Amino acid sequence: xxxxxxxxxxxxxxxxxxxxxxxxxxxxxxxxxxxxxxxxxxxxxxxxxxxxxxxxxxxxxxxxxxxxxxxxxxxxxxxxxxxxxxxxxxxxxxxxxxxxxxxxxxxxxxxxxxxxxxxxxxxxxxxxxxxxxxxxxxxxxxxxxxxxxxxxxxxxxxxxxxxxxxxxxxxxxxxxxxxxxxxxxxxxxxxxxxxxxxxxxxxxxxxxxxxxxxxxxxxxxxxxxxxxxxxxxxxxxxxxxxxxxxxxxxxxxxxxxxxxxxxxxxxxxxxxxxxxxxxxxxxxxxxxxxxxxxxxxxxxxxxxxxxxxxxxxxxxxxxxxxxxxxxxxxxxxxxxxxxxxxxxxxxxxxxxxxxxxxxxxxxxxxxxxxxxxx
Numbered sequence: 001x002x003x004x005x006x007x008x009x010x011x012x013x014x015x016x017x018x019x020x021x022x023x024x025x026x027x028x029x030x031x032x033x034x035x036x037x038x039x040x041x042x043x044x045x046x047x048x049x050x051x052x053x054x055x056x057x058x059x060x061x062x063x064x065x066x067x068x069x070x071x072x073x074x075x076x077x078x079x080x081x082x083x084x085x086x087x088x089x090x091x092x093x094x095x096x097x098x099x100x101x102x103x104x105x106x107x108x109x110x111x112x113x114x115x116x117x118x119x120x121x122x123x124x125x126x127x128x129x130x131x132x133x134x135x136x137x138x139x140x141x142x143x144x145x146x147x148x149x150x151x152x153x154x155x156x157x158x159x160x161x162x163x164x165x166x167x168x169x170x171x172x173x174x175x176x177x178x179x180x181x182x183x184x185x186x187x188x189x190x191x192x193x194x195x196x197x198x199x200x201x202x203x204x205x206x207x208x209x210x211x212x213x214x215x216x217x218x219x220x221x222x223x224x225x226x227x228x229x230x231x232x233x234x235x236x237x238x239x240x241x242x243x244x245x246x247x248x249x250x251x252x253x254x255x256x257x258x259x260x261x262x263x264x265x266x267x268x269x270x271x272x273x274x275x276x277x278x279x280x281x282x283x284x285x286x287x288x289x290x291x292x293x294x295x296x297x298x299x300x301x302x303x304x305x306x307x308x309x310x311x312x313x314x315x316x317x318x319x320x321x322x323x324x325x326x327x328x329x330x331x332x333x334x335x336x337x338x339x340x341x342x343x344x345x346x347x348x349x350x351x352x353x354x355x356x357x358x359x360x361x362x363x364x365x366x367x368x369x370x371x372x373x374x
Contacts, residue, residue, distance in 0.1 A: 064097040173206055
């Protein structure tokens, strides 16, 4: 706890001091270095997919700066609404390399470095451009989960110096974005569940676009310019200690299945109807969020077939003991379920959604039988 508090104090101090300490542009010498820092996963959701930054060193002037495109401010008015809408402004800031590394050591996150084989002119140009960005409106950018994040921004800046888009995703391009993301969430079941529910059809498309830090690192390892490697080697600056990682007993599929089993076996109409209300209301959210949010990932969300708003109508007719309209709406929901089931068979999150599917179907069966009994 004390370490985290100290980290926040130091981060705030260096954030304020960075603009004055490292904002000036100097002529770089041939001994200067420009490198990409790739940071591994953290244990918080916002850090789970890793991070990318640019490091510039000038030994003759004791300059060792890290430029970070992934800064955001929790104190931003209406932070969560802006984040959901997709107009959240991220910004670029710089700090000393020592402070940067201190933070990642505290968080027990691996850090890898790749020195870029830039010419001295390219080094100077990217150094000048980065410092210019710090004091212009270009410092801010609208964050997009896949299309515009810390990794895509760094790749864009490097490509600008190369004069063309040479940095592209390498490796498997047949996997979906969902297939790429899910392994990062292996130990965070409920976060994985939430992401797979909220994300729509976009994340089932082929992941042809480079957007994750490790993808950029792999791309740089394989990139050759004029038949010469663009990166000599990848150096490990800090390696995560697996023994320090926390293990959650509750954030697993087993607690989830246990909760669903308790609901299903309760044979209590109040429990059943409360569960369906939650599912139906969440379905309304999934239906409407696409009209509000600018995130492409939440559009065309077929999970609304499972989290079906029509369940609220079923609840109403059940309470009214209107068997005719209850049955009609039940058939409509079941057709939706069948379409959803068939569509999901080849999707990465099919198994994760299956327990919810079975639980809702079982509850509807029980309610239908109870209504027939009168």
